[in-house]
Amino acid sequence: MEAQDKKRLLETIKARYSVRTYENKPIEKAVLEKLSSFLDANTQGPFGNKVRFRIVDASQAAVSELKKYGSYGLIKGAQVFMAGTVVKGEKDMEDYGYCMEKNVLMATSLGLGTVWLGGMLNRSTFAAKMDASENEVIPAITPIGYPADKRSMLDRFVRTASGGKNRKAFGELFFDGNTFASLDKAVCGKYAEVLEAVRWAPSASNKQPWRIVKEKNTNNYHFYMSEHSTNSMMKDIRIQNNDMGIAMSHFELAARELGLEGSWQVEKPGMEAGKLIYIVSWKG
Numbered sequence: 001m002e003a004q005d006k007k008r009l010l011e012t013i014k015a016r017y018s019v020r021t022y023e024n025k026p027i028e029k030a031v032l033e034k035l036s037s038f039l040d041a042n043t044q045g046p047f048g049n050k051v052r053f054r055i056v057d058a059s060q061a062a063v064s065e066l067k068k069y070g071s072y073g074l075i076k077g078a079q080v081f082m083a084g085t086v087v088k089g090e091k092d093m094e095d096y097g098y099c100m101e102k103n104v105l106m107a108t109s110l111g112l113g114t115v116w117l118g119g120m121l122n123r124s125t126f127a128a129k130m131d132a133s134e135n136e137v138i139p140a141i142t143p144i145g146y147p148a149d150k151r152s153m154l155d156r157f158v159r160t161a162s163g164g165k166n167r168k169a170f171g172e173l174f175f176d177g178n179t180f181a182s183l184d185k186a187v188c189g190k191y192a193e194v195l196e197a198v199r200w201a202p203s204a205s206n207k208q209p210w211r212i213v214k215e216k217n218t219n220n221y222h223f224y225m226s227e228h229s230t231n232s233m234m235k236d237i238r239i240q241n242n243d244m245g246i247a248m249s250h251f252e253l254a255a256r257e258l259g260l261e262g263s264w265q266v267e268k269p270g271m272e273a274g275k276l277i278y279i280v281s282w283k284g
Helices: 008-015 029-041 060-066 070-074 092-109 123-129 153-162 191-199 239-257
Strands: 051-057 080-087 174-176 210-214 220-225 263-265 277-283
Touching (some): 008 191, 029 080, 051 092, 080 092, 092 239, 191 210, 210 239, 220 239, 239 277
Parallel strands (some): 174 210
């Protein structure tokens, strides 16, 4: 996120919210060009899976078709989308979520609204527009546009029903040495702010599936997933793994902005985790 100056990213993370009601106003050409340039350079996640993104201007016929399916019927006023594909592979969902959230934050910094759409999404419409191959999948998309001053009644209802304003407490998500001892911000130093950035990450139905364990006396953080039944609704699409990639994106971007060096590694932390699923570690 080179385009954002110091501290700007952390402010962007907290400022972003799910926008379902958009102004009937075209996106400025300069804004689209800047966003397109960012998308073109965002081609690979930390696990090495290839992703590609495109700004899609849906025709009126395509919009009408989309409204028959799933989440899109809740969206008002948007006809431009950010869509993407990832090549099927190990940790493909994590890579997609990681990269797509970078796009979302860039769009937010440019004054555009977004909302993650996965779940019941008519992917065939976007697969055609993306020229997707058989070994590529589209985990999620987002409309982009200028947020309307006034949300629709349905928009307000969905936001309230999904608990979009709510976040789990720090101690429910982050742990010290194992997955049973809540983490105290006081022992985290600058990483307390990094973890707060993760706490504000969006997730499907606001499930917040990430659980992060700080290794004692280090700056190593181990990422685990608390899996819910909704994770395996669709073939090849694992929404909560996508959410884990979003959390990784927030963690890394915030750490870089605060001058904290580190890298992603897959290892066996050797700690008791119960039913949680290990994903990756940040080695600080």
